[in-house]
Amino acid sequence: MDYFLQQLVNGITLGGVYALIALGYTMVYGIIQLINFAHGEFFAAGGYMGVIIISYLSAQGMSPVLCIALGLGLTMGYCALLAMAVEKVAYKPLRSSSRLSVLLSALGMSIFLQNGLMLTQGVYDKAYPTEMTAGGFHFGNVVVSYMQIYIVLITAALLICLNLLVFKTRIGKAMRATAQDKVMSALVGINSNKIISLTFAIGAGLAAAAGIMVGFYYGSVNYSMGFVPGIKAFAAAVLGGIGNITGAMVGGLIIGMVEIFAAGYLSSEYKDVFAFIILIAVLYFRPTGIMGENVDDTRV
Amino acid sequence: MIHEFKKRWVSFGIGLIWLFVILWPLLGIKPEGLEFGTTFALWGRLAVAALCIMIVYELNVRGVFDGAKKAGSAITGSTRKAYAAIPQWLLLLILLALALVFPSMTGRYGHDVACNVLIYVCLGLGLNIVVGLAGLLDLGYIAFYGVGAYTYALLSIHYQLSFWMSLPIAGCLAAIAGCIIGYPTLRMRGDYLAIVTLGFGEIVRLILNNWMELTNGPNGLSGIKRPGVYWLDMTNGWTLEHFWVKKVWMYYYVILFIAICTIIAVYRLNYSRIGRAWEAIREDETAAELMGVNTFLLKLLAYASGAVFAGFAGAFFASRMRFVSPESFTFLESAMVLAMVVLGGMGSIPGVILGALALIALPEVFREFDLYRMLVFGGVMTVMMLVRPKGLWPAKRVGRRSEEMD
Numbered sequence: 021m022d023y024f025l026q027q028l029v030n031g032i033t034l035g036g037v038y039a040l041i042a043l044g045y046t047m048v049y050g051i052i053q054l055i056n057f058a059h060g061e062f063f064a065a066g067g068y069m070g071v072i073i074i075s076y077l078s079a080q081g082m083s084p085v086l087c088i089a090l091g092l093g094l095t096m097g098y099c100a101l102l103a104m105a106v107e108k109v110a111y112k113p114l115r116s117s118s119r120l121s122v123l124l125s126a127l128g129m130s131i132f133l134q135n136g137l138m139l140t141q142g143v144y145d146k147a148y149p150t151e152m153t154a155g156g157f158h159f160g161n162v163v164v165s166y167m168q169i170y171i172v173l174i175t176a177a178l179l180i181c182l183n184l185l186v187f188k189t190r191i192g193k194a195m196r197a198t199a200q201d202k203v204m205s206a207l208v209g210i211n212s213n214k215i216i217s218l219t220f221a222i223g224a225g226l227a228a229a230a231g232i233m234v235g236f237y238y239g240s241v242n243y244s245m246g247f248v249p250g251i252k253a254f255a256a257a258v259l260g261g262i263g264n265i266t267g268a269m270v271g272g273l274i275i276g277m278v279e280i281f282a283a284g285y286l287s288s289e290y291k292d293v294f295a296f297i298i299l300i301a302v303l304y305f306r307p308t309g310i311m312g313e314n315v316d317d318t319r320v
Numbered sequence: 321m322i323h324e325f326k327k328r329w330v331s332f333g334i335g336l337i338w339l340f341v342i343l344w345p346l347l348g349i350k351p352e353g354l355e356f357g358t359t360f361a362l363w364g365r366l367a368v369a370a371l372c373i374m375i376v377y378e379l380n381v382r383g384v385f386d387g388a389k390k391a392g393s394a395i396t397g398s399t400r401k402a403y404a405a406i407p408q409w410l411l412l413l414i415l416l417a418l419a420l421v422f423p424s425m426t427g428r429y430g431h432d433v434a435c436n437v438l439i440y441v442c443l444g445l446g447l448n449i450v451v452g453l454a455g456l457l458d459l460g461y462i463a464f465y466g467v468g469a470y471t472y473a474l475l476s477i478h479y480q481l482s483f484w485m486s487l488p489i490a491g492c493l494a495a496i497a498g499c500i501i502g503y504p505t506l507r508m509r510g511d512y513l514a515i516v517t518l519g520f521g522e523i524v525r526l527i528l529n530n531w532m533e534l535t536n537g538p539n540g541l542s543g544i545k546r547p548g549v550y551w552l553d554m555t556n557g558w559t560l561e562h563f564w565v566k567k568v569w570m571y572y573y574v575i576l577f578i579a580i581c582t583i584i585a586v587y588r589l590n591y592s593r594i595g596r597a598w599e600a601i602r603e604d605e606t607a608a609e610l611m612g613v614n615t616f617l618l619k620l621l622a623y624a625s626g627a628v629f630a631g632f633a634g635a636f637f638a639s640r641m642r643f644v645s646p647e648s649f650t651f652l653e654s655a656m657v658l659a660m661v662v663l664g665g666m667g668s669i670p671g672v673i674l675g676a677l678a679l680i681a682l683p684e685v686f687r688e689f690d691l692y693r694m695l696v697f698g699g700v701m702t703v704m705m706l707v708r709p710k711g712l713w714p715a716k717r718v719g720r721r722s723e724e725m726d
Contacts, residue, residue: 055511072349079351098345105338110702120457121709123514124662127459127655128701135695140346247651251522254515289530296519303512304504 035276041253044223050263060250066228103224261309446629452667455602460521468634483547494631502623540645665711
């Protein structure tokens with residue numbers, strides 16, 4: 021039972037991270053029907069930027085909590101700028117061309133960013149100052165580390181903010197309108213280019229937050245760390261119904277749980293396979309996902 | 321005119337500022353303190369390069385190069401005419417002769433590179449069927465290459481089967497793998513298909529990595545036999561002598577043979593009824609189905625036949641390296657093969673060959689910039705899509721179509 025509870029705690033933590041990454045996929049897909057292959061790279065860039073900023077700030081003698089808070093904010097801003105630049109260069113000029121060329125352009129951008137990170141930051145893992153968040157609560161044999169609590173709290177806060185932004189503000193309304201019909205929303209005076217740019221920025225900011233948390237959780241970051249979580253988060257977005265924000269959160273949690281429980285009870289070598297199998301099974305049996313609305317066949 | 325001019329240079333300036341903002345945190349923030357020197361050095365170089373490009377572009381817009389362009393187009397026009405005058409079979413013959421005498425012109429290193437190029441030509445042509453002809457974006461293509469390589473490796477180690485016996489088996493198993501991957505993905509299109517094939521490719525790699533009993537996991541399999549060849553032996557009369565392919569140039573001839581077979585097969589497929597049907601599916605699947613094309617079977621066939629060539633190339637790769645490990649079959653290899661097809665021109669056979677040559681041989685020439693290889697490669701992929709989405713050598717379309725008629 022203890023083992024089960026421990027896995028549950030780990031699953032929720034990992035699921036929260038996947039949910040944050042998945043939101044970027046789902047928002048971008050919802051608005052321009054493109055799988056942003058470079059999204060995993062925003063996550064990796066966030067991981068790196070986080071360790072760079074946090075270790076700089078803590079070297080200046082700031083308190084750990086302030087360091088993490090400021091680091092989180094600055095990193096999210098940085099990745100948002102990066103994502104807007106990528107969108108401007110690689111996606112915007114191709115908006116009217118075939119889907120294949122946009123996808124390939126995104127793939128090229130992903131490889132470019134990954135290697136850019138490698139060249140500027142080196143090929144070796146970069147260690148996180150995990151001593152900042154060391155320790156945790158003990159409930160019997162179940163350990164809940166402070167980091168896991170931070171992750172869950174920050175994830176929840178970000179998700180609530182995003183929900184408020186999308187469903188309660190004018191900008192959110194404009195985003196939803198653009199996602200539904202670009203031409204009509206442009207006719208009523210919504211600048212769709214700006215909205216698309218903003219969507220990329222928000223998605224990348226969330227991915228950057230996830231990158232920092234993964235860095236703290238596992239203790240280090242690597243330039244190629246964006247690839248596999250990227251696919252898993254995509255699986256989460258598809259599972260929840262692509263284009264659906266609540267779905268992406270639920271899907272992320274499910275994928276995180278499945279991965280942790282599969283690794284704990286079935287086989288840790290094949291833990292990555294389960295997310296792929298879920299992805300394929302969902303696309304085969306229910307391409308709209310568990311919470312998705314009907315998609316027309318151009319999307320599937 | 322002035323408005324356009326201003327717009328270009330303003331966005332150029334904003335782009336440079338943006339670039340600095342993105343570069344500086346990566347290079348300049350250190351725990352010891354903030355630093356601007358290295359960032360400015362790099363940024364300055366990039367800015368100068370971008371400025372040069374902008375100036376050339378500006379001059380081009382203003383028509384400074386019009387005279388040179390006219391002369392250039394006249395020259396290309398006349399060479400094209402001269403080229404068209406030479407019969408096609410003669411050109412092919414010359415190319416074939418060049419390929420045959422190539423080993424005598426270079427050393428072991430050259431043979432090595434040539435072998436690699438030809439392996440990727442086979443892979444590229446196989447993927448070309450799936451992506452270029454049928455329009456199904458497959459990001460897990462390298463899995464079939466892996467299946468082929470492991471098939472030959474296992475057959476050779478456990479059953480001592482010869483290379484030429486294993487080659488069709490490797491092809492068949494790769495085709496079966498293609499069908500297994502193809503079947504559940506048949507209902508999907510575009511982006512979903514890309515992600516699912518990517519997932520399948522990763523699953524195959526993970527299985528190769530973790531199934532210790534069969535594949536020896538990350539340590540790989542070694543002790544794979546070389547291919548054997550029968551050759552005329554004239555020391556005592558005319559007899560056939562069996563010997564093992566040892567030198568790299570002999571490997572070169574083996575892969576050249578496989579590559580030429582692949583080229584002929586893909587060419588024939590391209591201009592067959594099946595090839596037309598694939599193109600129809602690529603252009604508009606619903607319309608193709610309405611016209612009586614069996615899209616289900618043909619898409620499966622596209623996967624299977626694409627996989628066959630990857631299986632052949634994989635078997636050769638295993639015999640060439642005499643060692644296989646899961647590391648050779650990562651996603652990046654898939655992206656590489658895809659980039660060849662895209663760079664060369666989707667659906668075009670000479671284009672794919674050109675793409676393989678560009679992506680394998682050029683990095684060898686610029687060996688000292690090896691570190692930047694993948695960076696440039698990713699950048700080129702994006703830039704290609706922006707400026708020349710049809711590729712270096714676009715495919716010629718058969719027949720006339722309605723938009724060209726009037």
